[in-house]
Amino acid sequence: MSTHEDVLSSENLPHEPEKATLEGKNKFLGFWFFLGGETVLFASLFGTYLALRNSFGNAEGTPTQELFGLELVFIMTVILLTSSLTSVYAMYHMKNHDFKKMMVWLAITVILGASFLGLEVYEFNHYVHEYGHTFTSHAFGSAFYALVGFHGAHVAFGLCWILALMFRNAKRGLNLYNAPKFYIASLYWHFIDVVWVFIFTVVYLMGKVG
């Protein structure tokens, strides 16, 4: 029977350390429950955007075809997709109990996520200053920033989360206490990418088509 000490300083990690403890299993189930809820939350924002994407009211606005540029969105998509793969690599090394390599891949994931966020800030800044496309200018603007901005906030939160885990556990090494935490954070990161797949398709690509 494993005690408290074993969990915190486990030398011989079992297969799948993220689900070896009851707490790890509960975290895993609870987090998927949360992701189901997040799906609905984003769906309400997507539905709002789809309904209002051509609503300018009495205000002057730039239609989606002229507003969006595909190059930047393509680069952002590739960056976020790659960061999803690097966090898969991090979990691969976690399963092989290689803490150092896991940290390296998590660091790469964070760098890619941060560059994605930087590009998004640049993009929003561009829309506001070049096109006067703001949150309050018309219903389309509100729906657009609510949806894409909310996703950006998720990316920012995910970055803080992974960084906090990395700093807190830097000297601890991998154990049964923190393995579930890393695993859950990587699930969250993949979910961010899932949402982005729909954002680039529904918002940018469909916006470009008209």
Added chain:
Amino acid sequence: MAKDTNSNQYQDQFYKQKHKEEMKYQVITFAMMIAFTIIAFGLVAGPFSKLFVVPVILVLAGVQVLFQLYYFMHMNQKGHEMPAIMIYSGIFAAVLTILALTTITWI
């Protein structure tokens, strides 16, 4: 915790091999997702009609999400019955939400 070190060694080797195999599929998944992304952007940039492009890119997005869920988020592995229930209930409610918002609310 160290019970049977000898058999653990073989087990470790077995699992390492297994993880390597999984990783290979995940890299293939990644390559396919990149390819799908390029196809989607290419379709939009190319001279195709809207009625053709929109359904195709939506299907491509759907497939990409399934890749992401089943390979990157490990839903293809054992013990993922509850996650599947959670995420599919979420998707069910999501579809209803989007349908309601786009057809009834703002018309």
